[in-house]
Amino acid sequence: MVPVKTRVFKSKDEMKVELAKYTADLSSKFCKEREKFTVVLSGGDLISWLSNLIEEPSIEWSKWYIFWVDERVCAWDNDDSNYKLAYDRFLSKVPIPAENIFAIDKGLGAEGNAELAAERYEECLKDKVNKGIIRTYKSSGFPQFDLQLLGMGPDGHMASLFPEHDEIKEKVKWVTFINDSPKPPSKRITFTLPVINCASYNVMAVCDKEQADSTTAALNHTKGIPAGQLTADVEVVWFLDQAAASKLPQHGWCSIL
Numbered sequence: 484m485v486p487v488k489t490r491v492f493k494s495k496d497e498m499k500v501e502l503a504k505y506t507a508d509l510s511s512k513f514c515k516e517r518e519k520f521t522v523v524l525s526g527g528d529l530i531s532w533l534s535n536l537i538e539e540p541s542i543e544w545s546k547w548y549i550f551w552v553d554e555r556v557c558a559w560d561n562d563d564s565n566y567k568l569a570y571d572r573f574l575s576k577v578p579i580p581a582e583n584i585f586a587i588d589k590g591l592g593a594e595g596n597a598e599l600a601a602e603r604y605e606e607c608l609k610d611k612v613n614k615g616i617i618r619t620y621k622s623s624g625f626p627q628f629d630l631q632l633l634g635m636g637p638d639g640h641m642a643s644l645f646p647e648h649d650e651i652k653e654k655v656k657w658v659t660f661i662n663d664s665p666k667p668p669s670k671r672i673t674f675t676l677p678v679i680n681c682a683s684y685n686v687m688a689v690c691d692k693e694q695a696d697s698t699t700a701a702l703n704h705t706k707g708i709p710a711g712q713l714t715a716d717v718e719v720v721w722f723l724d725q726a727a728a729s730k731l732p733q734h735g736w737c738s739i740l
């Protein structure tokens with residue numbers, strides 16, 4: 484397991500600037516090495532924190548490939564959809580080719596069939612592995628994404644892996660589903676923990692005082708909350724604002740000013 488790094492910023496705005504720089508640097512690295520950059524998005528607040536990235540001049544958007552760590556099983560134009568959120572606030576503002584964006588199956592989403600939607604998304608990932616777009620992790624065969632941009636709920640869930648729910652125990656599947664999510668909407672699909680933790684780089688971005696308890700519990704590995712199990716192949720970094728970090732035993736600011 485790689486050591487978990489934390490970077491604490493005085494404000495959300497500072498965090499957004501640094502998150503954009505971090506992502507742009509990795510984009511340059513992977514686009515140079517592989518001519519591709521596979522990026523996994525989550526939903527929630529994270530998407531609004533990508534606003535500075537839109538302005539980054541160095542990014543070769545045509546080489547980006549977009550996936551989702553979790554998705555609500557609903558129509559693409561439903562306000563609950565993580566795809567819609569990302570499209571409206573981020574993807575529609577940058578020139579990533581439409582054929583490089585891999586959302587949940589449109590029909591199965593609209594139908595509300597979580598089990599089949601998860602199977603179809605896993606097939607989609609396998610197809611991209613076969614086409615050399617996604618790498619695989621060592622000999623495990625699990626997909627290895629270049630960068631995942633993750634968020635955490637106040638209960639400590641990440642992706643759609645919730646505390647006291649069994650989906651986090653899945654060891655074989657790449658994508659699983661939940662029909663009774665404690666956070667609405669109830670039907671979701673989600674990457675499994677082994678897939679999440681095979682990524683080369685994992686960023687967990689968390690802000691606000693409502694997240695202070697779960698941030699502390701996750702980083703101290705207490706209460707067994709899902710986000711506390713996050714690791715990565717190369718690097719895992721928690722990007723925190725001062726409020727989210729306020730209950731950590733010791734935190735120094737990492738001001739960019």
Ligand SMILES: O=C1O[C@H](COP(=O)(O)O)[C@@H](O)[C@H](O)[C@H]1O
Binds near residue numbers: 527565
């Ligand atoms: O439901 C979800 O929640 C988490 C956390 O969202 P936030 O609004 O508390 O930041 C998110 O990461 C996940 O993708 C989403 O489906």
